[in-house]
Amino acid sequence: MEAEIEWYVTRHxxxxxxxxxxxxxxxxxxxRKLVEEADSFRQECADLSSKVEKLIQxxxxxxRKVGLxxxxxxxxxLEVMKALERALGLVKKCKRGGMLKRVMTITTTADFKKVIMYMDSAIGDITWLLNVSSTGDERSGAGLPPIASTDPMLALVWEQVSIVHAGTPEEKAEAAEYLGNLARGNERNTKIIIEEGGAAPLLRLLKEGTIAGQEGAATTLGYLAGNKERVRQLRTDGAISVFAHILSSHATSMKVQLKVAAAVAKFAELDDEAQSELASQxxxxxxxxxLAHQTNTVEGADNPVSIHAVVRTSMSQLKSTAIKGNNSQYDSRVQPVAMAASSVMARMRSAAPPSIAENPSSSSARMNVPLRQSSRAHRDLEDPAVKFQIKVxxxxxxxxxxxxxxxxxxxxTDTCALLCFAxxxxxxxxxxxxxSVMAVKEIAAAAERDPExxxxxxxxxxxxxxAVVEQLLxxxxxxxxxPELQVACCKAIGSLARIFPSPAELPIRALTSALANQNQDAIQVAxxxxxxxxxxxxxxxxLHLEHSKNIIQEGAVEHLVLLALNFGYSESQLSAIELLCYLxxxxPDSESLASANIIHVLKSTVHANQLSQLFAKHENARPLIMDAIAKLEFWQLRSSSFTVDIGHDRSDYMDE
Incomplete structure (x- = not known):
């Protein structure tokens, strides 16, 4: 038996x-059997026997309990087994044996008191477990089990998770909200809830519970996703498939979908693998x-137009036109539209689910469409604040x-998302x-890295x-x-620089205008x-040559010089210097660059002590500046020698 107990303890x-x-x-x-066979400490064994009997019950x-x-x-x-192991070892010593055995195995009343104390703790733990696993009137105040006497939060989490697992719908909603309050901003409580198996009943409640329960579960799951490790634990419990189910259900409350969308954002932000899994689901x-629900992405149209409305309008227009003419003309003009309408309706019917098309007489087929229509109508009547927040x-x-x-x-980008963002x-x-701006910025950054x-x-x-580029500009x-939005828009336009054909006047003009404002609150935009x-x-x-000429023509050089010499903002200086180098x-033959004395500007910055640390971080910055200085000096030398040659030629001509 000792070997079996050891196996149980290690594999529990x-x-x-x-x-x-x-x-x-x-x-x-x-x-209990060994207690009955005891030859010594009969009274203590009798007390122990009563405890064992109660524990067996x-x-x-x-x-027999379902849903523990x-x-x-x-x-x-595990604690019960440890208590029984101690009791088993003690009662074995109470059997009749030789004098030597009794001397070698000394047993006292204190040993029985200690074992009985362990048995009381085991009885208290089992009683608490049965209580928290009950529902309705069967459940009483759970209190604190002996096993959690040193960590009351553990017992509190167990109690609330058990209610989410086996309580009534109202109790589940309250318990889910309670767990959310425990998890909000508390890493230790979050860890306890996840490690003690709280995620699975919360996900089940989110999928199958009442609206109040679903809201509480979704909110709590969002709080539990506090870091990458927690997100991965929730993913292991199947959170992402449940999220996809909620987002796809027309019968789900938009308030619940709002909470789930917020949780999806946290998952995607904290875990790269969650991004891919969410996309695959x-x-x-x-x-x-x-996002596109009741969002009109067509300019000049106040309301979405359906195929039925188009066909109905066309029929009405043709009918009114035909009344003014003769009946034969009416018939000849209406017939093609009627055929087109029939064709459209046939295609729509062919796109219906097979179960409805194949079994039109079944009750589920007759009820499915009205239910979907009623759920959509209910969504259309949802609180405007909720509909707006779900878009957010x-x-x-x-x-x-x-x-x-x-x-x-x-x-x-394969969807209508860009139009919605615009x-x-x-x-x-x-x-x-x-x-919306931040999403466009990320998509533009991806487009910069991926030509396809x-x-x-x-x-x-x-x-x-x-539409997107227009709104960015x-x-x-x-x-x-x-300023924060303008910074993101500038980054997006920069990422999309290679899509603009020459002369790209609008984006270059917009970015140049942003350079002009170099106040402290807008310096990051510049x-x-x-x-x-x-x-x-x-x-x-x-098209860098054409774009460079256009940048100079838009008057960017003057603003860049001011930004490059603004030694209070080293990052701003580096951006301006980089652009001046490219220009x-x-x-190099630009008169604007020559009149602004760009060589002097670049030389004054390349040796500036304030920028030495920045150049150390950006290893390519100093070589780029030196190349630009060399190019400008070469061009100036060439221009001056060309001017001298022209002067000599003119003097020789005059002498002749």
Whole structure:
């Protein structure tokens, strides 16, 4: 038996629940049998026997109980087995033996008191476990189990998770909210909830619970996703598939989908692998659907127009026209439209789910469409504040999914997301506009790294690309714009520098105007504008020569000189110096560069002590400056020698 007990103790976390609960009963019955055979300490053995009998009853009740909370059950069964092991060793010493054995195995009353104390703790733990696993009126105040006497938070988490696992719908909603309050901003509580198996019942509640329960579960899961490790633990429990199910369900409350979208954003932000898994589960398409819900992306149209409305309008127009003429003319003109309408309706019917088309007489087929229509109607009547907030969270989630992930950016641009972002950038403000700009910035950054994405998503004749670029430029030139948004817009335009054909007047003019404002609150905007223009003038851009000339023509040199000599902002200086170097290398004969004495500007910065640390971080900066200085000096020397030669030729001609 000792070997079996040792095996049980070492493997208790891996045993199935049936063996986990049955084996302690066998050991307890063995203890009871040995107590009856004891020859010494009969009174103490009788007291121990009563405790063992009560423990056996509780263990059998636990074995019959359906839906026990597994994590505390395993912990408690381990402590029960340790108590039974001590009791078994003690009662074995009470059997008749020789004098030598009795001397070598000294047993005292204190030993029985200690074992009885362990048995009381085991009884208290099992009683608590049965109580928290009960529902409704069967549940009483759980209190604190002996096993958690040194860590009350553990018992509190166990109690609330058990309610989420086996409580009534109202109790589950309250317990989920309670767990959220425990997890919010508390890393230790978050760790306890996840390690004690709280994620699985929360995910089940999110998938199958009431609206209140789903909201509480989604909120708590968002709090639990506090870092990359926690996100991976939640992913292991199947969180992402549940999120996809909630986002795809028309019957789910938009308030619940709002919370889930926020959780999706946290998952994508904290874990790169979660980005890919969410995309594989279709989260991007589902989020775009939420983003585009009742969002009109067609300019000049106030309301979305359906195929039915188009056909109905065409029929009405033709009918009114035919009434003015003769009947034969009416018939000849209406017939093609009627045929077109029939064709459209036939295609729509053919696109219906097979179960409905094949079994039109079944009750599920008759009820499915009305249910879907009623759920959509209910969503249309949802609180406008909720519908707006779900767009905010959907845009935020798409931003996080796009960050640093080219594949996800391709999936996003294959939808109407860019048009939605452009619409929100134009008409909205606050978080929705901010999230839209940030999402566009990430997509543009991915397009800069991936030529295929750049060619597919940002073609010059693409309506979505035109709309997005237009809003980016408007935000950059907005005098009352927020600097943080303008910085993001400058970065996006810089990332898209290679999509603009020459002369690229609009983006270059917008970025140059951003250079002009070098106040303290807008200096970062000017810095990013200079960095963006550098991507137009860099030799990585095929049209860098033409773009460099246009940058100079727009008057950027004067602003760049001021920014390059502003020694209070080293990063701003570096951006301006980089662009001046590209302009000097590409257009060394520019009169604007000569009149601004760019050689002197570059020489004064390359030896500046304030920039020495910055040059150490950016190893290519100093060589770039030296190349630009050499190019300008060579061109000046060439120009001066050319002028001298012309002067000599003229003097010789005059002498002759």
């Amino acid at each position: 976390m891996d045993l199935n629940m049936e063996i986990l609960l049955e084996f302690p009963v066998r050991v307890a019955e063995l203890v 509780l263990l059998r009740a636990a074995a 909370y597994e994590r505390p059950t395993r912990r408690i069964m 279709g989260a991007i398409r589902l989020l775009v659907a939420l 969270e959907a845009a935020n989630a798409l931003w996080k999914l796009a960050a640093g992930n080219i594949k996800n950016c391709k999936l996003i 619409k929100f950038m134009k008409l909205s403000g606050g978080e929705l506009k901010y999230n 994405l750049r060619r597919a998503a940002f073609k010059t004749n693409s309506p979505s690309a035109r 408007k935000e950059i030139t907005n005098e009352n714009g927020e 810095t990013e504008a200079a960095s963006a223009l550098s991507k137009f003038a860099s030799d990585e851009n095929y 000097s290398l590409n257009v």
